[in-house]
Amino acid sequence: MNGEGIVSTSTQWRGAVGRSTAPVETYLFSTIAVIAIVAFAVGGGAPPLAAQAVVLAVLVAVFGLPHGALDPLIARRIGLWRGSVSFAIFNLGYLVAVAAVVVLWMLAPGPSLVLFLAVSAVHFGADWNADRAVWLRVFAGVALLSLPSLSHRDEVAGLYETLAPGAGFAIAAAQFWIAPLALVGMLIGAVLAARRGRPWESVELTLAAVLALVAPPLVFFAIYFCALHSVRHLREGFAAESRGRLTVGITVLYTVVPILAAVGVLFAVSRGASLDARLLQIVFIGLAGLTVPHMILVGLDARHSTRTRSVLV
Numbered sequence: 180m181n182g183e184g185i186v187s188t189s190t191q192w193r194g195a196v197g198r199s200t201a202p203v204e205t206y207l208f209s210t211i212a213v214i215a216i217v218a219f220a221v222g223g224g225a226p227p228l229a230a231q232a233v234v235l236a237v238l239v240a241v242f243g244l245p246h247g248a249l250d251p252l253i254a255r256r257i258g259l260w261r262g263s264v265s266f267a268i269f270n271l272g273y274l275v276a277v278a279a280v281v282v283l284w285m286l287a288p289g290p291s292l293v294l295f296l297a298v299s300a301v302h303f304g305a306d307w308n309a310d311r312a313v314w315l316r317v318f319a320g321v322a323l324l325s326l327p328s329l330s331h332r333d334e335v336a337g338l339y340e341t342l343a344p345g346a347g348f349a350i351a352a353a354q355f356w357i358a359p360l361a362l363v364g365m366l367i368g369a370v371l372a373a374r375r376g377r378p379w380e381s382v383e384l385t386l387a388a389v390l391a392l393v394a395p396p397l398v399f400f401a402i403y404f405c406a407l408h409s410v411r412h413l414r415e416g417f418a419a420e421s422r423g424r425l426t427v428g429i430t431v432l433y434t435v436v437p438i439l440a441a442v443g444v445l446f447a448v449s450r451g452a453s454l455d456a457r458l459l460q461i462v463f464i465g466l467a468g469l470t471v472p473h474m475i476l477v478g479l480d481a482r483h484s485t486r487t488r489s490v491l492v
């Protein structure tokens with residue numbers, strides 16, 4: 180382990196739990212969330228689904244994808260590749276993982292969607308209470324993804340049916356029943372975060388819960404994912420990598436390549452389906468594919484950081 184690695188992992192750890200003021204994404208997310216909550220609470224109607232799907236696809240591409248684009252740098256920091264040959268192998272492994280998820284989805288869409296929701300709940304829940312028990316984070320993630328089914332059950336079921344025909348209604352129904360309990364866990368998380376000296380996390384958790392209940396599901400997801408989750412990971416990622424132009428270059432490259440692949444898929448497959456159905460499939464099945472190798476790397480990084488910290492103290 181070199182000195183650079185020690186500095187960067189400890190920077191990331193500080194970024195996650197050791198700050199004393201609210202980070203920039205708290206203000207960004209809170210401002211947008213409050214405007215959306217007020218707009219939809221006073222009776223603002225949902226925009227047409229096709230418009231929501233197009234806006235979501237653009238926002239995810241521009242603001243969401245970059246937060247996973249730092250993966251090659253994380254992999255380098257934790258020693259998964261060093262030269263051009265191991266870099267090529269890393270990229271190949273990443274692509275195989277993405278392709279395996281997409282193929283699995285084609286073969287078994289219902290179980291794949293359930294698995295995707297479960298893995299995403301763990302992934303999103305980790306945005307808060309980083310130094311607390313894991314069940315608190317899982318509750319927050321489960322609540323985040325179940326609350327839309329509590330207030331917009333038919334809409335969510337319709338979206339799920341687009342992704343997993345025949346399974347969407349049952350999954351939305353299950354979430355409808357899970358949501359109240361998960362919400363209690365999420366609110367306990369909000370109280371505990373405040374008591375740990377991170378009141379901004381309580382604000383985020385509360386606003387995310389209200390937004391998930393009030394806004395149309397895709398609007399809620401776009402705001403949470405792009406203004407909070409992605410910005411948080413990008414900020415922490417840039418602090419941990421701190422390699423200047425190389426970091427920016429890698430982020431741009433690894434954002435642009437998946438976008439080009441997605442555009443290719445959009446024009447290449449299922450021309451029979453409507454544009455919004457195709458966009459939703461590409462956005463969410465694509466995210467599922469990217470999330471698996473991304474979460475494996477984040478997990479390896481966390482293990483690596485823990486080991487580095489125990490060496491340091």
Ligand SMILES: CC1=C(/C=C/C(C)=C/C=C/C(C)=C/C=O)C(C)(C)CCC1
Pocket residue numbers: 295296298299302323324325327335338339396397400463466467470
């Ligand atoms: C499909 C769908 C949903 C779930 C989306 C998920 C689970 C996204 C996961 C993205 C990930 C894990 C990105 C990685 O950073 C909602 C919002 C519940 C309701 C609307 C339809």
Ligand SMILES: [Fe+2]
Pocket residue numbers: 246302408412
């Ligand atoms: Fe993520």
